[in-house]
Amino acid sequence: NAGVTQTPKFQVLKTGQSMTLQCAQDMNHNSMYWYRQDPGMGLRLIYYSASEGTTDKGEVPNGYNVSRLNKREFSLRLESAAPSQTSVYFCASSRRVGGQWEGASYEQYFGPGTRLTVT
Amino acid sequence: KQEVTQIPAALSVPEGENLVLNCSFTDSAIYNLQWFRQDPGKGLTSLLLIQSSQREQTSGRLNASLDKSSGRSTLYIAASQPGDSATYLCAVGDYQLIWGAGTKLIIKP
Numbered sequence: 001n002a003g004v005t006q007t008p009k010f011q012v013l014k015t016g017q018s019m020t021l022q023c024a025q026d027m028n029h030n031s032m033y034w035y036r037q038d039p040g041m042g043l044r045l046i047y048y049s050a051s052e053g054t055t056d057k058g059e060v061p062n063g064y065n066v067s068r069l070n071k072r073e074f075s076l077r078l079e080s081a082a083p084s085q086t087s088v089y090f091c092a093s094s095r096r097v098g099g100q101w102e103g104a105s106y107e108q109y110f111g112p113g114t115r116l117t118v119t
Numbered sequence: 120k121q122e123v124t125q126i127p128a129a130l131s132v133p134e135g136e137n138l139v140l141n142c143s144f145t146d147s148a149i150y151n152l153q154w155f156r157q158d159p160g161k162g163l164t165s166l167l168l169i170q171s172s173q174r175e176q177t178s179g180r181l182n183a184s185l186d187k188s189s190g191r192s193t194l195y196i197a198a199s200q201p202g203d204s205a206t207y208l209c210a211v212g213d214y215q216l217i218w219g220a221g222t223k224l225i226i227k228p
Contacts, residue, residue, distance in 0.1 A: 004162070031214060040128075040220055041220055042123065042208065042210070042217075042218030042219050042220045042221065043163075043208070043210075043216075043218040044218070045215060045216070048214070048215065050214065058215065090162060090163070092163075094214065097168065097170070105150070105151045105168055105170045105213070106151075106213060106214050107153070107165050107168055108153070108163075108165060108216070109165070110162035110163040110164070111162050112161055112162045113160075113161070113162055
């Protein structure tokens with residue numbers, strides 16, 4: 001059982017280059033997320049997808065775009081990379097434990113992360 | 120705006136000790152609180168999820184408590200082992216989580 005997979009594991013970009021981070025989950029979860037983690041800070045939500053065909057902005061969406069390709073796959077694109085986007089990026093999916101959408105409990109499962117450096 | 124704080128940022132204790140990690144949040148109207156573990160260079164693993172109507176959850180040597188009125192949660196680790204060394208993060212929310220920066224725990228053999 002692979003869980004949540006991410007590619008690539010490492011990437012170095014020059015300022016202005018573009019790239020897409022890939023994420024896939026095999027747990028049949030409806031919801032998927034993209035986070036970034038910077039030293040000394042908690043994770044910050046970039047975008048999330050509540051279900052196939054929907055995406056919404058999180059706390060730090062500027063400079064990123066996402067595509068929910070199907071139920072399994074959720075990609076993150078950097079159109080013109082900047083040094084401020086140097087970070088570790090995590091993809092996650094979640095299953096609802098109980099309750100309705102707002103106020104429900106969602107247990108999140110994470111991929112291994114992509115370490116991105118922009119020079 | 121909800122803010123989540125974890126103090127201390129790092130903690131080192133001898134093997135075998137019982138220890139408590141702290142998490143505080145500013146808005147007591149939370150839905151749920153989760154504790155995660157992160158090993159170096161790896162993703163996060165969910166440890167415990169406390170729903171807003173619950174006061175604690177237990178899994179093996181781990182016990183997490185939630186006191187919404189005081190804006191606090193604690194993660195209790197009994198009989199610590201070197202394998203418990205990791206960064207522990209707490210997060211509050213429902214489908215959108217607000218995260219603390221984590222406590223890096225080192226268990227010395």
